Every structure is written in structure tokens, then in C-alpha cells.
Amino acid sequence: MATLADVARHAGVAASTVSYVLSGKRSVSTATRRRVEHSIELLNYHPHAGARALASSRSSIIALVVPLRGDLYVPVMMEIAIAVTTTARRFGHDVLLLTNEEGPEGIRRVAVTARADAMILMDVSMDDDRIPMLRDVGIDAVLIGVPANARGLACVDLDFAAAGARCVEHLAGLGHREVAFIGEAEAVYRRRSGFAERTLDGVKASAVARGVRVVHRPCQASHEAAAGTITRILEDRPGTTGLIVQNESVIPPLLSVLRTTGRMVPEDMSVVALCPDQVAEQTSPRLTSVRIPAEDMGRWAVELLMRRPFDGHELVLLPPELTVRGSTAPASR
């Protein structure tokens, strides 16, 4: 394995010159630069990451903390993770994968050992216990999700409140007056996941504004839970003609239950989902939906990080986009 010293010797220059060719931090004459580059090529030189990290006290690594919960829709998480990774590469960074198994201590560990020089946290709850730790160790971080006290922290998220509102508006615009919001599992609200809470707020506020009656029903991902939830909704509020679904895993069982109970979508029941486009297009009929811009969120998170230092106004709320597909229609009278 060739070292920087080998390159320097081969090119007949000082080690520092090679370093400057590599980093561009000082100007180097074209002639020397070419000579150095040639030697690098020839010796197949690659800088040693550890040595770099030590000398420059920058690791070029971003730590990504992913949730290991079973009750969150995994493909979205994965898509964010992939977007983070590919974007980080574009900035010459690599991504370290962290789970919450270690708890907030994992964050401390990575920060104080200088394994990573920045972090991205996913699935941030309103009163997330990782946030004090983040502040304590003082590592640069971007949150995917918006906690209650976000002061001084950079955050990226879909504007879930607006997204919820958008769903209600769409249904209201089609004449629906009784709507049910099938949300995430109870546990998700209990732990105060920001996105779930905000969506609910948005739905409620918009419903009030539009004169739509809305009931909210948390729902788990099993067929039984979905069946139970929809049955209960129809019993309690037989006049319900619109459904907003946030928990992606509920969609297949939900559609299946509607079908078996003889309810046509969209003729008898309009359905609008908050889910990735891919999911909305796999069903029959295709679902009118507000997409979860997973890739954008991952990309933004990294870009914010790269634009450091933060100026204190780092809150990126991505506007919701509603795509009309085949699952919503005017309310029948």
C-alpha cells in the first residue's frame, strides 16, 4: 500500500505538496500538480482514512440513527437511508449506521470518539430524549422530524400538518362531510412521534375550517386491526364517505375489508392515503395520495449538514403534494 510519502518521493516533491494537490487548500503549479497526479496514478495511491481523520480531526463520516421499531413503515426509512448515503457520497462523506439499541449513549460514543463529525436522526419524537444528548456533546446534527424544542437544531420534514389538511380539503372539495382518519398505531401517538401528532392536528384544524366531521382512529398493521377499525367506524358513523389513511401497512387489509363488505372504492367510499407513491400505485384502484418525499428528506438532511455552520433558521418543511388517482370521487348524496 503506497503512502503519501511514497508519492512525494516518486514525484520528487515534499509530502506537504502532495497533500495540497489532494486537498486544493493551497495553490500548486500546474507542472508539479501534474507530476504528482501522475505518481498517484502510477503508485495507485489512496489516502488512509484513519490518518486523515487523526491529522485533520475530521472523519468525513455522518452517523445516521435509524429506528428499530416494528411499527413504522420500513420502506420509507430505507429510502431515506439510501438517499442520505448517496447524497453524502456526493460530498465525499460516508455514512455510519446506528440503531437506537444503545440509546442516547450511542450518540455520545460516536461523538466523543470522533467516529463521525455529524449526525442525522430519524423518527424524532416531540420530546426526544436524544436531543439533550445532542446538545450536550455539541455535535452538528440534522433531525428528520421536528421536536417540540427545536431551537438551534436543524430539522427536515414533510409538512405533515399541511399534508393532513390537504387530505381533508380534497375530500371536502368533493363534497364529503363525514370523514374518518385512520392513523398510526396507538403506540406511535403514545411516544409522541412528531409526524403523527402534526398530521392529526392538520386534519382536525382543516376539518373545523371546512365544516367536515372527522373521527380519528389509531390502527395497527394487522388485518384484524384494520377490519375492526373500519367496522367500528361504519357502525359509529354510517354516514362516513371518506377515509384518510396514514399507516401504509393498513392499506391492503383496509381495501380488502371494504371489498368484502361490498363497498366500492371510490363509489361508496373515497380513500386518500399518506404514503409513498409506489404504494399508492400498487393497489387497485390506485390511491389518491399525499406522497411521503422520503428521498427529498434524506437529501435535504445531508445538504443542510454540508452547508454548516447553521444560521439558526434551519427548518425545512417540504410542502405536501396531493396526487389524484382513482380512489376518490364526489360524495354520493
Added chain:
Amino acid sequence: MATLADVARHAGVAASTVSYVLSGKRSVSTATRRRVEHSIELLNYHPHAGARALASSRSSIIALVVPLRGDLYVPVMMEIAIAVTTTARRFGHDVLLLTNEEGPEGIRRVAVTARADAMILMDVSMDDDRIPMLRDVGIDAVLIGVPANARGLACVDLDFAAAGARCVEHLAGLGHREVAFIGEAEAVYRRRSGFAERTLDGVKASAVARGVRVVHRPCQASHEAAAGTITRILEDRPGTTGLIVQNESVIPPLLSVLRTTGRMVPEDMSVVALCPDQVAEQTSPRLTSVRIPAEDMGRWAVELLMRRPFDGHELVLLPPELTVRGSTAPASR
């Protein structure tokens, strides 16, 4: 940030002694050890990862290469990734997330810059182009999946051939004589994904042995594709009474199509799936299935790596486990 030298000074010993306390590579008297540990505690000392990597030429990082394809079932990938990460932590290692976006060059980069000192590759195809690179740079690696030429490489996988066979056996045992195997998307076979190919082989071989007629139909993840596939199967082979499904995303649309066309599961049609237990238990009826042991695969991969050096016999094929649930029943005559 305290350094090792600070600790040494504080404890009144040489730096090397502190190092030996930390690594345990040489014996240290109980008295000094305690003194050093006390200083470490007091100064809140944490070793600098980069410095360590440089001095010891070991980074304590495992690189995990995840596929970024849309046509593979994501939750399984995620579960493997999580299992790899948590297991790696148990061995004091961290995990670097790599996508295939960089292609095989990404492997070289990570290896030659000494970013990671071992790798785990997911979604390995029979003639995977990353394998020559692996051999070339000579980094220790474990493959999740088994390529055609695995000589000298450690591999972990579910024994998909046995799994496929197990499905056929189960159906054959219930008296089914005409069975359809709904597989992964065409593209998955075209790129020669090992697991898809092996499953098919296992299904075919077992079918021959059991005197069962099997047709194989690749199938994409959309509702239309599923509907088309099942319709075609029933037209071509009206006597089909058993279905084996490998593509998890096809399950919801498949069940929905069967229901709408008036076919009861399991009375009219037995269904056995190759999928994570979680998926099998979300449907109604619950699916008889061979589980994908994602967590075991991830854990094994790391454990193999930690047991290095490899002795040349590193092929872990996890035995399939079939769980009977409500979706299979004796063939009606």
C-alpha cells in the same frame, strides 16, 4: 477532550500502560489498573477512533453493501441491516452503509482507504461483479447469498432450494397435484439473483420427486401484474389447487384477486408463502409460510467475520422452517 496522555499523566503512569489497560494485551497489576480506570472515569476519557485506526491499522468498522433496487422486498433488507449493526456492536464494531451506486469501485475505495476492515454484501447474484473486486483488494468479506464461484469466500443464506422443496412437499402432502409457483419479478431472474434461482431449482426438483406438476410464473409487485398472473394461471391450468408465492409484495393483491374471483383460501386454493413471519401474520387468513430468517442471516454474517481467519469451509445455509397457518388445506377432489 482528554487524550490518553492526559490520563497517563493524571494516573502517574506511562501512556503505554494506559493503552494496555484499555486493550488488555499485556497484564497490568490490579493496583495500577484501578488507578488508571479511575483517571479515565474522572477525565471522561474516550479514545479517538481515527488515532486508533492509524496506529493499529484496524478501523473496527464493517462495511455493509445494501442493494438499492426497487424490486426486492425492503423490510427483509432492513432487518438484515439492523441485525448486522446490533451484532457488530456486540463485537465493538460499527457499520458503514454502502450502496451499489458507486458500483464495485465503492468496495475498492473503502478497502484501500482502510475505512473498513471487513465487508458484508447483500443481494449477491450468481455471477456477481463485485466478487472479483473483493478478491482483488483482498478484504475479508461475508456474502449474504451464494454466488456460483464461492471458493474461498464466506457465505450465509437461507437454504432456498430446501425452502422451495419444503413448500412443494407441504402441498404434496396435502394431496395437491397441480401447483403454481409465483416468483420474483422477471428482472430478478435475469440478473441471476442466487436466491430466486435456487428456490426455483428446489421447487422443480421436489415437484419431480413428488409427482407434482408445477408451473413457474415470475410476477411484479403491482396489483395488475398479480391479477394478470393469477388469471393466466387459472386459465392455463384450471386444475391448480396450490400456490407458492415468493414475492412478498404480491401477497396482498394476490389474496385480493382470489377473493374477488370467488375463490376461498384455503378451501379452493392453498397458498404457501416464502416471507417473513410478520407478513404471514398480517393477512387473513394467516399464511402458511417458510420464514425468511433475516435476523439470523445478519447475525451469522457478522459472527463469521469475527471468527476470522476463515478456514475455507464458510458456508452457512440456514435450514428452512415451515409454519402451518390457515392458508393451506387438503386438496379437494
Added chain:
DNA sequence: AGCCCTTGTCGAAGCGCTTCGAAAGACGAG
């Protein structure tokens, strides 16, 4: 011609840790 500024290059001093050889004692055997 003399001065200053810019540009390009060098050397040296670390960054914080590991590891190896050797020194210093302690101790039992002869």
C-alpha cells in the same frame, strides 16, 4: 534599482494511539 506582494514549495511539528524491546524489581532455586 529597490521595494513589496504574490505564488509555489519545503520542512517540521504535531494529531492520539499502539506496540515492541528493554529495564527494573521481586522471588525462588541452587
Added chain:
DNA sequence: CTCGTCTTTCGAAGCGCTTCGACAAGGGCT
């Protein structure tokens, strides 16, 4: 009492890179 053997600790030499101050050379001014 001496010798050899352990055990415990130390010091020094790196690991491969970055960065800073210094210096030499060249140019444009006055």
C-alpha cells in the same frame, strides 16, 4: 549470595496525514 525467570512498567518509535510558518523566486510598482 547469585543467577535465572517472571511480572510489571516504561520509553521511544512509529502509523500516514495535515497544517503552519518560512523561504525563494518572480513581477509589478515607484
